[in-house]
Amino acid sequence: MPKNKTHSGAKKRFRVTGTGKVMREQANNVHKFEEKTSSRARRVAKDVITSPADVKRIKRLLGR
Template structure:
């Protein structure tokens, strides 16, 4: 059998913590910062944990 390949899109979007949680970036945090408050920008900077349902799919794509 050939080796499994990691999904390129998934490896760019998700990272796995030491305890096995899958983390993702917040949306709305790429551009147009002038119209966003400092508080909102700070909140958007924190990574979010992927939901349990999506984690299962993401782990499959990452080959975990």
């Protein structure tokens, strides 16, 4: 059997923690920070845990 390839788009967007949780970045953290409040900008800068409904599919794309 040939090796499975990791999905290039998924590996740029998600990471798996040591305990197996899938982390992702939040939306709205690229530009236009003058329009966003400081508290909102700080909040969206943090990574969050991906929804449990999507974890199985994402892990398959990451080859796990």
